Amino acid sequence: MKSKPKIAIIKFASCDGCQLTLLDAEDELLAIADAVDLAHFAEASSRLDAGPYDVAIVEGSITTEDDRLRLLRLRDECRWMVTIGACATSGGIQALRNFADHEEFIRAVYATPETIHSLATSTPIASHVRVDFELRGCPVDKSQLLEVLSSLIAGHRPRTSTESVCQPCKRKGTICVVVAQGIPCLGPITQSGCGSICPAFDRGCYGCFGPTVQPNMAGHSQGVLLPRMSERDAVNLLRGFNAAAPSFQQESVRLWQITQTRDSTR
Amino acid sequence: MTPIHLGNNSDATSTSSKSSSNHTQDRNQWPHGFLPKEQFPAFIDLLNQSFDEVIGPRVDQGAIVYDAIRSASELPHGWTDVQSPGVYRLERKSSIDDSRIDPSCEEEYFGYNVGPHSWKKYLFPPLTTLMKSKKTTDGWQMEMTAEPIRRRVLLGVRACELAAIAIQDKVFLTSGTVDPIYQTRRNHLLIIAVNCTQAASTCFCTSMNSGPECRSGFDLAMTELSDGFLVEVGSDAGQTIFESLKLRTVTTDEIDRGRTRRARAVDQITKRMNTDGIRDRLLSQLENPHWNDIASRCLSCANCTMVCPTCFCSSVDEVHELTDDEIVRQRRWDSCFNVDISHLSGGPVRDTIRSRYRQWLTHKLATWIDQFDTSGCVGCGRCITWCPVGIDLTKEVATLCEESS
Numbered sequence: 139m140k141s142k143p144k145i146a147i148i149k150f151a152s153c154d155g156c157q158l159t160l161l162d163a164e165d166e167l168l169a170i171a172d173a174v175d176l177a178h179f180a181e182a183s184s185r186l187d188a189g190p191y192d193v194a195i196v197e198g199s200i201t202t203e204d205d206r207l208r209l210l211r212l213r214d215e216c217r218w219m220v221t222i223g224a225c226a227t228s229g230g231i232q233a234l235r236n237f238a239d240h241e242e243f244i245r246a247v248y249a250t251p252e253t254i255h256s257l258a259t260s261t262p263i264a265s266h267v268r269v270d271f272e273l274r275g276c277p278v279d280k281s282q283l284l285e286v287l288s289s290l291i292a293g294h295r296p297r298t299s300t301e302s303v304c305q306p307c308k309r310k311g312t313i314c315v316v317v318a319q320g321i322p323c324l325g326p327i328t329q330s331g332c333g334s335i336c337p338a339f340d341r342g343c344y345g346c347f348g349p350t351v352q353p354n355m356a357g358h359s360q361g362v363l364l365p366r367m368s369e370r371d372a373v374n375l376l377r378g379f380n381a382a383a384p385s386f387q388q389e390s391v392r393l394w395q396i397t398q399t400r401d402s403t404r
Numbered sequence: 405m406t407p408i409h410l411g412n413n414s415d416a417t418s419t420s421s422k423s424s425s426n427h428t429q430d431r432n433q434w435p436h437g438f439l440p441k442e443q444f445p446a447f448i449d450l451l452n453q454s455f456d457e458v459i460g461p462r463v464d465q466g467a468i469v470y471d472a473i474r475s476a477s478e479l480p481h482g483w484t485d486v487q488s489p490g491v492y493r494l495e496r497k498s499s500i501d502d503s504r505i506d507p508s509c510e511e512e513y514f515g516y517n518v519g520p521h522s523w524k525k526y527l528f529p530p531l532t533t534l535m536k537s538k539k540t541t542d543g544w545q546m547e548m549t550a551e552p553i554r555r556r557v558l559l560g561v562r563a564c565e566l567a568a569i570a571i572q573d574k575v576f577l578t579s580g581t582v583d584p585i586y587q588t589r590r591n592h593l594l595i596i597a598v599n600c601t602q603a604a605s606t607c608f609c610t611s612m613n614s615g616p617e618c619r620s621g622f623d624l625a626m627t628e629l630s631d632g633f634l635v636e637v638g639s640d641a642g643q644t645i646f647e648s649l650k651l652r653t654v655t656t657d658e659i660d661r662g663r664t665r666r667a668r669a670v671d672q673i674t675k676r677m678n679t680d681g682i683r684d685r686l687l688s689q690l691e692n693p694h695w696n697d698i699a700s701r702c703l704s705c706a707n708c709t710m711v712c713p714t715c716f717c718s719s720v721d722e723v724h725e726l727t728d729d730e731i732v733r734q735r736r737w738d739s740c741f742n743v744d745i746s747h748l749s750g751g752p753v754r755d756t757i758r759s760r761y762r763q764w765l766t767h768k769l770a771t772w773i774d775q776f777d778t779s780g781c782v783g784c785g786r787c788i789t790w791c792p793v794g795i796d797l798t799k800e801v802a803t804l805c806e807e808s809s
Contacts, residue, residue, distance in 0.1 A: 166725075166726055169725075169726045170726060173726055284726060287726065288724060288725065288726045291726065292724070297721065299744075300742070300743065300744055301706065301738075301739070301742050301744075302703075302704075302705040302706060304705045304706060304707050304710070304792075305705075305706050305710060305737070305739065305742075308530070308706075308707065308710035308711065308737070309530035309531055309710070309736065309737055310530075311469065311521065311525070312465065313464070313465035313466060313467045313469065313520050314492075314520065314707065314790055314792065316490075316792040317490055317491060317492050317520075317789065317790055317791075317792060318465065318466045318467050318492045318493070318494070318520070319466055320491075323792070325705070326703040326705035326707070326792050327703060327705070340465075350704075351743045352704065352743060352755075352756070352757065353703075354699075354700070354701075354702065354703050354704065354757055356700070357700055357701050357702065357703055357793060358703055358793075360701070360793075361490070361701060361703070361792065361793025361794065362703075362792050362793060
């Protein structure tokens, strides 16, 4: 891109944590503001220019009909769309509703359920419109976000690794918590990007960056999770920030069905 | 003490590895001596005074890892490990009931087996900056990054690890292209080997003819006894240190005790891999349905290749700041288990876990021989222990080639 790209940062259902990652890039923020035209970034500025935009950076998932229509309009107003974070790329933690009775949740939580107009599911942006690049993470990683921005400025596709969380662990010298401590970990089937933080603090990976390109979910459950935890606990581990990422979802549903079949035969 | 001259020379253009100089001479020509345990801490101090860095074993994160050692008190005295496929447990030798442990040697400095780290990280670093380029008014200015030379001691190198270093010497120094980073680091090493006196259930160096006794490729080699170390010299650099230690000669009793202790390691190795004609046997099984069975268990997470002391794959990335005025070229460990590594025009060549595992195993044990005239496996067992699902390549090879394991 030769001239300064006009960028809008737009949110849907989300906690704003990924936008905060951008604000957290204090050392780079002035350079970013200098290199791009931040036309719409409500988290940082009251300047809210209307489209069209060169790039829309989208945080959050689609959980209401209003948001779905707003997203369709946004797609028409931007040349490229980049989604950031687990909500935008897989539906986020709020996609736990996809596995339950949405109406029941509304009745249990709200004093006046009739005023709530939300969809029965939380879905990623790419389920509704064409997305040019997805950046994973809950929240996204600062250096990966800067890579996305700098590649937009330089005009090439962002280079983010698709390797497993295990590989940064090994390069850093972090000792495998599965092998040395028997801790269940989603690292082998989770895409890297966070810098493999949790295993360095004696915790298993929570899967914040979603599944790898070709995750062997059943093999992972069989070899890593189930020798160390119950099927129910494995379901809960898989139903985290990327619960509705297709491979995580299919595996948690499969494990859940195993527990149901066992309960019914008791 | 007199200056220690490392390697066969300091000529950065030389492609020959240091192991070619002295280590292959008849071992009996070199002197042997006895280092009492009381003098061992002073020996570590001497090494620290004479070198920039002493790398050795220490306890960290529930395992015995390789890191900088500043005094003998940092070594894993009295610690050991218990290993099986997918399982590693750090234990106090005195607190476990295991017939493999010699009751007379519960308080050893080197009473453990190989762990999650390998010496590879000091010769072929996991992440390295190769080059920087800066945009100036006169165009791009390239700057090759030269690492500061660090003279390192590798303390506690096992026979399988010496074999692994010899294999990486072939890969990085003598197979055509010289890797300058590897070469500089390699030329400034002092290798102090330690003979194994026990073995893990995952060890199979005897099948790969790489151990457990250290025969070449070291400057000094030690065998730990309850009261001291038998010290053997393997090079001129080792000789210089040996002389400064002023060790007394070893007694017949000490030689016998050393032999008995080394034999314990041989006796404890139960894992086997039949390497007779393995290249042809494995390559004749490319369509064996058992690859599918392995692929149902393998996570393609790449842990095996990261812990392997001979795996050498890397990728090079250009990393730049927001404004692309400065670009840094970085090399990082990569793996044949990553989909992207075989990405060519049109997509990845090895697009399934089956094809990636098959590539790794057949390269390691078969086509590596075509490429480097040696197997890529030294039988250290790391890929077995550190596979999170405990895949054991010796069993897979036996099944693929239809042998009784």
